[in-house]
Amino acid sequence: MTTPLIRVGVDIGGTFTDVALAHEGGLATCKVLTNYAAPEQAILDGIAEAAEAAGIGLGEIGQVIHGTTLVTNALIERRGAKLAFITTEGFRDVIEMRSENRFEQYDLNLSLPVPLVAREHRYTLAERMGPAGEVLLPLDPAEVARMVQTIRDGGYEAVAIGLMHSYANDAHEVQMAEALRKAAPDLPISLSSVISPQMRELPRFNTVIANAYVQPQVADYLGRLVTRLGEAGVGAPVFMLHSGGGLISVEVAAEQPVRLLESGPAGGAIFAADFARGHGLDSVLSFDMGGTTAKICLIENAEPKTANTFEVARTYRFKKGSGMTVSTPVVEMVEIGAGGGSIASIDSLGRIQVGPRSAGSEPGPACYGRGGRAPTVTDANLLLGRLDPDNFAGGAIPLLPEASETAVTDTLATPLGLDASEAAFGVTEMVDENMANAARVHTVENGRDIEHFTMIGFGGGAPLHACRLAEKLGIAELIIPPGAGVGSAIGFLKAAFSYEATRGLFQRLDGFDAAAVNATLAELETEARDFVAAGAASAETTTRLTAFMRYSGQGWEIPVPLPYKTFVDGDRDEILAAFDAAYRTLFGRVIEGLGVEVTNWSLVVASVLPDTPAVTRHDCGTPVAGLRKRQFYDAALRRTVEAPEVERSAMAPGCAVDGPAIIVERETTTIVTSAYRCVGQGDGSLRLIRKGDKS
Structure with a gap:
């Protein structure tokens, strides 16, 4: 009989570093304070503590899976490389002009976020590609040579290259990069045609700049981490959770660190989705509250909602539009500054x-x-x-x-x-109201009614606040999973190896060119499968296809899931029907008489995970006695109440306690307010049900 692989998930947060170690005897977890000066030290300390609790040696660990806020923090705190940006002549100021959207229209003193690259470090080339990939103005080799010298004289630590329409034809970007690599082999170079080959120059330029800005720092950190793990006796391969919720190799992460922007929170969404699947829940609100931030994500049919753009480093009260929009696959969530710290x-x-x-x-x-x-x-x-x-x-x-x-x-x-x-x-x-408002807005923006959702709360702070948040939102049922205090780290262990490849290919649907689409999708599949094979060569895989579509004249598109197959020109009616269904779900109606366009394509290849077993759910059960009485302030009643304190381990399946109650465990505390009762479930979860509601 084969011994199960011992795996460790590690999530570095703003306050705590969480560790979850899965072994033959179960799951060992711990939380240690994050070490800002040397983040890898907290990882080593946490793994050692978890391994000791599990009774295993460090050399027995077979796989380390890591998520980090390092990329996000570097962008927010402007701690990155000295960077040069090379773009097409006339487009030097795109990242400073932004989208001309005023994210706070009544603030007369509004100041826009400062670009990562100052104007004097943004350079231009006299070249031009057309939107179909045609060469409108060739790139002069003499100008390339002058640019190489300029970069070398500037003492730059990294270079980002983003030329117009390079998603359609990358020849000029490649020509410039090859010249730079020949002259400076150790200089990190990021190409927009590799990092974000999609339409729209603003998010594409932002994305390649963000990648180049953090690449030296992330590569150094990951190299240091692998070395320190090896020195400590952990010789296992290290994989990273990317923002889209899948695993990639540490080498890919070092080359494309922008994919790690939301890696920690994505682990939390995977954690919640797994419990949604086990409990048979189709509409779930994932609520992850840690020491620094709170994250809210919609999970439908046991799949977290995803997007191909994300806004990072918001500078104005966390307002949408005040940050830097990057185009990289992410689990879509709203994040606010509401954590324990x-x-x-x-x-x-x-x-x-x-x-x-x-x-x-x-x-x-x-x-x-x-x-x-x-x-x-x-x-x-x-x-x-x-x-x-x-x-x-x-x-x-x-x-x-x-x-x-x-x-x-x-x-x-x-x-x-x-x-x-x-x-x-x-x-x-104030914290609970801020989170409730964020949840309301997020669900309304996605055309959903929040009262019909079940909340799954995790992270060190969520169980403390989940009941009050549910009261404000009118949610009747909450689930606090086992290991909630280290939920993201456990989520890492449940993630598939996956890679999302994207490509800009603009077509009007009435002129749908199936041959061009099939050729593009074949390239995307090859790219995605090569990355997945690097971590899970023999794994069974699935393929998921999404087209980003809009009505002609609209400024933005919506994701439209499509079956992955070889398309023929006659499939335009099927694609239009899928667009109509997606548009109606979001906006309640379709618009008759307008043409429809496809702008970008996304293809995800992911390894197949084992099925999540169905959970035996309990509505009520045997009352549990508390260890002692404690008092806490019940916000809904506006007074202090006396409540039994119950050990989490006492909440066996079918055991129940009526609120007010306090349920304690090592990593967190669950507050059951007077409006709810708590019932132990078959998978070790706590199910909090509003009194008077039936399952």
Whole structure:
């Protein structure tokens, strides 16, 4: 009998680094504080702790799967390479002109985000490709030679090349890159025709710039991580979770780090989708709240919603449009600065505001006793009785209530004329309302009614806030999975090897050219299969095809799933019907009499995962007695309630406790408010059902 492969999932967050180790005897998990100076050290410490708990040696580990916020943080904090950008003459300022969208139309002092590449480091070539790939202006070799010298004289650490219509013909980008590589073999070079071969120059240019900007740093970090793991005795191959929710090799990740933008949150969406599948839920709201941010994602038919563009490094109150749009496959979610470490303050109008600044792990919330002085969400929860100061993170991090009270009183309560508990309630209520608003907007934008969704909450902070969030949203059922505190890391272990290849190919549907589409799709399939084979050569795979389509004259397109097959010209009616169905789902109607266009194609090849077993679900059951009584502030009742404290391990299938109740475990705490009852499920999940509702 073959021994199962021992696998480790590691998620580096803004506050904690989470580790999940799957072995023959089960699952060992742990949380350690993130080390900002050396992120790999927290990984080594966490793996060692999990391996010791599982009783295995480091040399027995067969696979390491990693997700990281390193790329996102580098873009937000502007910690990247000294970068040059080479583009077509006349398009030097595209990334500064942006889309001309005012994301806050009433702010007269609105300032746009500063581009990653200053104007003096953006260079142009007198060349031009047409939208069909035709050469309108050849690239002069003499100009290429002058550009090479300019780059060498500038002392640049990386170069991004983004020429007009290179998605249709990459010859000029390749010519420029080959000349640079010949003159400077060690210089990292990113081509838009490789990183993002899609229509629209703004997101394409942004994407190749972002990739080049972080590539040296990410390559150095990943190389350092692999080396340190080997020195510690972990000789297993390392794979990365990409933003689209699949696994890629560490070598691919080092070449295309922009694909790692949302790798950690994508793991959480996979985690939630797996439980949605087991519970037979078609409409799920994934709620992931950690130490720095909260992420909300729609999961339908056990698949997270995905997109081909993503906005990173928003600069204006997390408003849509204030960040940098990149075109890379992502699990689509809304992310706000609402985590346990989010800092509370008073704005100019005398209102309590929370985030987006976070205390992170250094110094952390005031109650950590590591030098933090600002009040955070964790401090507020501690003062409201929702956290046990002696049993936080299994007792590994003793909390200091007096430090929380001082921080909340000095910064919030005294200036507002409140007591500490009132101010703490204001902090948590503001966080919950911000998350509820984000969830409402996200579901409405996707044409969905949120009240019909089931929430799956995970991350260290979500179980504390999930019931109150569900109350605000009118959601009748929540699920808190086992291992919720390290959900993203567990999600890494459930991810398939996958790769999404994309290509711009513009066609009006009434002039549909099946031969051109088939040729493009064949190239995309070859590209995707080669990447998947690097990690799972013998695995059975599936192929998923999406066309991005719009009505003629519209400024944006929608994703339209299509069957993957060899197309014929007569398939235009089938494609149009699929577009009509997708458009009607989003907007409630179709527009008669307008032509339809296809702009980009996306093809995903993924390894097939084992089926998730169906879960035995329980509506009610045997009451469970608490270990002791504790008090916490119930926001809906606006008063402190007395509640039993129950060990998570006591919530066996069919065991139940009525709210108010507190359910404790090592990585997190679940608050069951007075409006809900909690029932243990067949897979170890906690099912929270609104009182009076039936399954």
